[in-house]
Amino acid sequence: xxxxxxxxxxxxxxxxxxxxxxxxxxxxxxxxxxxxxxxxxxxxxxxxxxxxxxxxxxxxxxxxxxxxxxxxxxxxxxxxxxxxxxxxxxxxxxxxxxxxxxxxxxxxxxxxxxxxxxxxxxxxxxxxxxxxxxxxxxxxxxxxxxxxxxxxxxxxxxxxxxxxxxxxxxxxxxxxxxxxxxxxxxxxxxxxxxxxxxxxxxxxxxxxxxxxxxxxxxxxxxxxxxxxxxxxxxxxxxxxxxxxxxxxxxxxxxxxxxxxxxxxx
Amino acid sequence: xxxxxxxxxxxxxxxxxxxxxxxxxxxxxxxxxxxxxxxxxxxxxxxxxxxxxxxxxxxxxxxxxxxxxxxxxxxxxxxxxxxxxxxxxxxxxxxxxxxxxxxxxxxxxxxxxxxxxxxxxxxxxxxxxxxxxxxxxxxxxxxxxxxxxxxxxxxxxxxxxxxxxxxxxxxxxxxxxxxxxxxxxxxxxxxxxxxxxxxxxxxxxxxxxxxxxx
Numbered sequence: 001x002x003x004x005x006x007x008x009x010x011x012x013x014x015x016x017x018x019x020x021x022x023x024x025x026x027x028x029x030x031x032x033x034x035x036x037x038x039x040x041x042x043x044x045x046x047x048x049x050x051x052x053x054x055x056x057x058x059x060x061x062x063x064x065x066x067x068x069x070x071x072x073x074x075x076x077x078x079x080x081x082x083x084x085x086x087x088x089x090x091x092x093x094x095x096x097x098x099x100x101x102x103x104x105x106x107x108x109x110x111x112x113x114x115x116x117x118x119x120x121x122x123x124x125x126x127x128x129x130x131x132x133x134x135x136x137x138x139x140x141x142x143x144x145x146x147x148x149x150x151x152x153x154x155x156x157x158x159x160x161x162x163x164x165x166x167x168x169x170x171x172x173x174x175x176x177x178x179x180x181x182x183x184x185x186x187x188x189x190x191x192x193x194x195x196x197x198x199x200x201x202x203x204x205x206x207x208x209x210x211x212x213x214x215x216x217x218x219x220x221x222x223x224x225x226x227x228x229x230x231x232x233x234x235x236x237x238x239x240x241x242x243x244x245x246x247x248x249x250x251x252x253x254x255x256x257x258x259x260x261x262x263x264x265x
Numbered sequence: 266x267x268x269x270x271x272x273x274x275x276x277x278x279x280x281x282x283x284x285x286x287x288x289x290x291x292x293x294x295x296x297x298x299x300x301x302x303x304x305x306x307x308x309x310x311x312x313x314x315x316x317x318x319x320x321x322x323x324x325x326x327x328x329x330x331x332x333x334x335x336x337x338x339x340x341x342x343x344x345x346x347x348x349x350x351x352x353x354x355x356x357x358x359x360x361x362x363x364x365x366x367x368x369x370x371x372x373x374x375x376x377x378x379x380x381x382x383x384x385x386x387x388x389x390x391x392x393x394x395x396x397x398x399x400x401x402x403x404x405x406x407x408x409x410x411x412x413x414x415x416x417x418x419x420x421x422x423x424x425x426x427x428x429x430x431x432x433x434x435x436x437x438x439x440x441x442x443x444x445x446x447x448x449x450x451x452x453x454x455x456x457x458x459x460x461x462x463x464x465x466x467x468x469x470x471x472x473x474x475x476x477x478x479x
Contacts (some may be wrong), residue, residue: 151384151403158383194401194419196381 003238005107005117007136009168011152013123015144016173019213020203020231021120022050026218027235029084033115036075038087038106040132041122042097045089051078052216053086062090065102071109080221085114095128100135107135116238125159133160138238139168140200145175145186150194157197170197171234176205177250201234203227204248269295271302278307278338287315293328304334311341322350339391357391359409373410382406382420394424400440418461425465432464438474445470 008021021037029035039047042061048054059074064087071087078084087106090097103119110117121132133139139160143153157168172191179185188202206227212219219228220235226246233243269283269292283292296303310325317325329337339357342348351358359373373392382388382396384403393410400406404420410431412424417437425431425446433445438461443450446465450472460475 147402151401154384154401155403158386161383193417194399196399 003138004111004115005119005136006138006140006238007119007121007133008140008142009121009129009133009156010123010142010149011125011129011156012144012149015142015149016203017123017142018046018050018120019209019219020140020142020171020173020234021118022047023218023220023228023231024235024238025116025118026051026078026081026084027220027232028116028238029078029081030221031235031239032083034083034085034113035116035118036085036087036110036114037118037120038103039089039120040098040103040128041120042089042128043091043094044122045091047120048076048086048088049216050213051084051086051218052080053078053088054216057088060088060090061106062093062097064106065098071106072113080217095122095126095131098128098131100131103131104135125156129156129159130163133163133165136165139165140171141168141195141197142171142173143191143195144173145180145188145191147186150186150191154195157195168197169200170195171201171203172199173203174205175202175248177248181250199245200237201230202245202248203230203234204246271299278309278336279303280309280311280341282311282313283315285314287312287317289321289324292325296328296332300332300334303332305336307336307338309338309341312347313343316344316346317350319350319353322354322356326354326356338389359391375410376408381416384420400435429468430464430466432462434463435461437461 008017010017025035025037037047038061039045048057053076056076059069063069064071064074075085075087078086107117119132119136122128141153141156143149160168170192172188175188176185180187192199204226206219206225208225209219209227219225220231222228230246233246236243269281272280272282340347340351341359341361343361345360348358348360357374374390375393376390377395377397378388379397381398382400382404384401387405388394389407391409394406394408394412396406396414396416399416400414400418400420400422402419406412406420407423407426409426409428412422412433414435418435418440420440421442422433422440423444424433428446431445433443437457437459439457441452443463445463448465448470450463450470458474462473464471
C-alpha cells in the first residue's frame, strides 16, 4: 500500500492535527487494520489524551531512540479499539531528542507489522516538523478555513515539495456552515482554490468535539457525531474508496430568503 | 576617473561600478573592506567598457560566494561579450544598450516559472518574469522588468525595480499590496480584480481591469 506511513501536519498550531490523527487512526483500526500512531510532538504530548491512554504510558519515543526498549515494546495498546497502538511522545524532553534518522529507523522497525503508521507532527516548520515528515510517504495537511491557517498550510506544502515528498492531501477542518452562509467564514472552495491540493476531507465544526477529547474517546466511535462521520469518510478515502463529500450547507432561513428577495445580500 | 565606486540604486540595492581599469585584486580587497556596509543589502556589479576574462569572472564569483552577508544579484554591463560569459556561468546579467526610448532592451532576462509559488517562496528576475501558476499569500515575486501571472496573485509582487516604466498583469488579483517602479498600491481586504493590469507610466500608477469585486 502506497499510503502506509502518513504524516499529519499543518504548520499552524491548534487546527486539529492530533484530533484528526487520533480519529482517522481509530476509524481504520475499527475496520480491522493494524494501525500505529506515533506522537512526534516531543515535549508537548497530546495524542495520548485524545485517545484516552494517558494512564497507560510506561515508555515513550525517547526511550526507543535511546535504545532502552525496542519500538514495538514501547507501543501502548488502545483500550477500546483493538489493532490500534500508540507510541507516545516524551513530555520531559524536547524536539531535539528525536532526529529525522531516528524517526526513519522507528518507522522501519514498525513498517512490516502494521497496515498504517500515522505520525502526528508538531506545529511549526522547524526540526520537529522535519523529523515527522521525513519518513512519511503520504502527507496530510490540516487547515482551518481562515487565512492564517491557509498561509501556514501553503508554506508547509512548499517545504514538503522542496523535500521531494509527494503533494500533500488536504483536510479542511472545523468548517462552520452557518458562518459560511453568513459570509463570516471562508468556504471550502476558497481554501481549495488557494492551496490547490487534493481534498481528502471536509470536517464540520462539532460542538461536542471538546467533550469527546476531554473524555478521551475519539468521535469516530460515535454514530451521532457529524465530525466523526466526516473523519470516518477520510479513513475510507485513504483506503482508496470514493466517498462523496458530506453536504454541510445549511438551509437558508426564512428571514434570509425574504431579505434576498428584497435585494439584500 | 576612480577605479570603482559604490552607489545606491533606488530599489535593487547597492551597485558597484567598475570601469576600464578593472583590477580583480583591488575589487576583492575593496569589497572585503566594505563587507560590513554591504551586509544584508542586495548587490550588483556593473562592468563598463571592459571585457571580463573567463578566469576573472570565475574567481570573482568564487569570492562573492564567500561573502556570506551579501546577496549578490548579478551583473550589469555594456559589453556584449560579458553577458555571453555570464550566461555561460549561469549568472544573471543585464546588457545596457544605448538609451532606447520606450520598450525594454530585448537582451534582458526573461524568466518563466512553471509552478505555483507557495507561501515563503520567492522568485526574482533581473528582467521580465512570467509565472505559469498562482502567487499565493506569503509568496514574493521581484523583477527588474514586467511581471505576468497566468493565475491568481494573492502574494506580494514587485515589478520594474529600478525602472521608470513597468507593468504587472494577472488573470486574477487579490493581494493586499503591489509595487511597480517604486510606486505602491494598497488594496482593501476582499477587494479583487479579474483580468488585472497595473502599469506605471510617466510616474503614475494606473490600474485596469475587467471586473471588480469588493
